[in-house]
Structure formats: structure tokens, C-alpha cells
Amino acid sequence: MTRGWMDGIEHIESLAVGYSDVPAGSMLPLAVMSHIMQGYQRTMIQWAQERPPATQKSAHFSIGRDGRIVQHASIFTPTWTAGRVNAPTWALLPAGANPNKHIVGIEHEGFSEEPSTYGHDYIYDDEHPWSDAMVLATGAVHEWIFEQVPLLVPSEDTVIGHFMVDASTRSNDPGDQWPRQKIIDWLAPTQTGKPEPLSTLQLIRYALSGSAHVNDMHFTPEPYPTDRPGREYHRLDIPRRQQ
Numbered sequence: 499m500t501r502g503w504m505d506g507i508e509h510i511e512s513l514a515v516g517y518s519d520v521p522a523g524s525m526l527p528l529a530v531m532s533h534i535m536q537g538y539q540r541t542m543i544q545w546a547q548e549r550p551p552a553t554q555k556s557a558h559f560s561i562g563r564d565g566r567i568v569q570h571a572s573i574f575t576p577t578w579t580a581g582r583v584n585a586p587t588w589a590l591l592p593a594g595a596n597p598n599k600h601i602v603g604i605e606h607e608g609f610s611e612e613p614s615t616y617g618h619d620y621i622y623d624d625e626h627p628w629s630d631a632m633v634l635a636t637g638a639v640h641e642w643i644f645e646q647v648p649l650l651v652p653s654e655d656t657v658i659g660h661f662m663v664d665a666s667t668r669s670n671d672p673g674d675q676w677p678r679q680k681i682i683d684w685l686a687p688t689q690t691g692k693p694e695p696l697s698t699l700q701l702i703r704y705a706l707s708g709s710a711h712v713n714d715m716h717f718t719p720e721p722y723p724t725d726r727p728g729r730e731y732h733r734l735d736i737p738r739r740q741q
Contacts, residue, residue: 502572512546514556557603565631579603584666610673622675652685
């Protein structure tokens with residue numbers, strides 16, 4: 499396994515990543531941020547394939563409604579997924595910091611509100627929730643990330659949405675169909691045996707101390723659990739949609 503890259507999924511690497519003060523492979527994630535693409539996964543993949551990168555947008559993962567998982571960057575390299583800050587509510591965001599330097603970003607296919615300038619198929623709501631496949635896929639990605647970064651403890655401070663750093667222009671991102679509590683509940687059993695994880699208060703203190711880099715911590719990421727292939731390793735109990 500290449501460090502920071504999840505085994506068993508597609509890797510389509512984006513070059514629209516990184517900052518001069520956070521060298522590639524040195525970022526220590528403080529949270530996993532979920533997004534809604536306001537579009538389709540194929541667009542994210544096209545952007546990742548640009549050489550040179552013409553679109554100044556990226557994320558660590560894109561997940562399709564069909565459960566397809568594509569990784570675009572190492573989880574220890576910052577992507578360009580949430581740089582704008584407006585009325586933030588994320589407790590772990592250091593004052594004046596660029597969120598991109600502290601998060602792993604996951605883009606999910608679909609729409610949480612009406613696009614203003616282009617077409618779409620449907621908006622996520624109670625009649626059109628996230629697909630089971632997409633929920634299971636994002637749960638699996640979250641679980642893997644938390645296994646790679648012992649610092650992370652599942653909570654509302656580490657499983658976050660884009661709206662938590664930009665309440666002005668991203669207030670509905672990822673929207674009310676985002677299964678946040680299911681993800682947190684799913685992650686809880688994976689914490690058994692983790693070496694002395696930091697509390698939320700300790701995380702805040704660490705974040706406020708300045709830019710957090712993976713080299714500041716000493717740990718060896720665990721390999722992805724290959725004994726749980728495909729979708730069979732999920733723990734979520736998701737009611738099936740009525741036909």
C-alpha cells in the first residue's frame with residue numbers, strides 16, 4: 499500500500515493539490531469533510547485528469563451514487579476543496595487558517611440544492627435520499643481514514659461538512675440527507691485498541707498551536723483491512739428504500 503492511498507479502489511491522481519508551507523505527504527488531518535458535488539462524479543474525474551490542471555478544484559475522494567470510490571490525492575497532501583471561510587463553526591479550525599491544510603475532503607455525487615446555471619436530475623430530499631451504495635462507500639472511506647490517523651476520534655468535530663467552514667455560500671453542503679450520525683456511530687467500534695487517542699479538547703489545543711503536520715506525530719498507518727473486501731465490511735444498518 500502506498501502511504502496515504504487506500505487499497506482496493508481506483509486511483510486517479512489530481513495535480514491540483516498542495517501548498518508551499520505544507521509539503522506533499524506532510525499534512526496531519528484534523529477532520530474528514532463531506533461535500534456534495536452539485537454535479538456528477540465524471541466531472542470530478544475529468545478535472546483530476548487535467549494535465550496541467552486547468553480547474554483549480556480537487557478533493558481526496560469522489561464517491562458516486564453507485565458506490566464507486568475514486569481517490570485523487572494522498573490523505574496526507576492538502577487538496578483544494580474548501581479554502582474559503584465564512585462564519586465558520588468548526589471548533590478545530592485554527593484562527594485565520596486555510597481549512598484545506600487540515601482536512602480530508604470527500605465529494606459525493608448529486609445535488610443538495612437547485613443549480614443556478616446548469617441542469618440536474620434531482621435534489622436530495624426525504625423522497626430522494628442518498629443511495630445506500632453511496633452511504634456504504636463513504637462509511638468505508640471514513641473508516642479507512644480514521645484507521646490511518648490515530649489522532650482522529652469520531653465526533654462532530656472530526657466528521658464535518660463544508661457548511662462548517664463556510665456558512666454563507668455553502669450552507670447546504672452536504673445538505674440534510676448527509677448521514678453524519680450513522681457515520682459517527684459506524685466509526686465508534688473501530689476505535690478499540692487505538693493507542694491513546696486525543697480528546698476533542700486536546701485536538702483543539704493542537705490545532706490552535708499552528709499548522710499540524712503528520713511529521714509532528716510518530717505512528718505507522720495500518721493497512722486497509724483486506725479481510726473485509728468490497729461492501730461486505732460495512733456495519734451500517736440502513737433501511738432499504740421502498741420501490
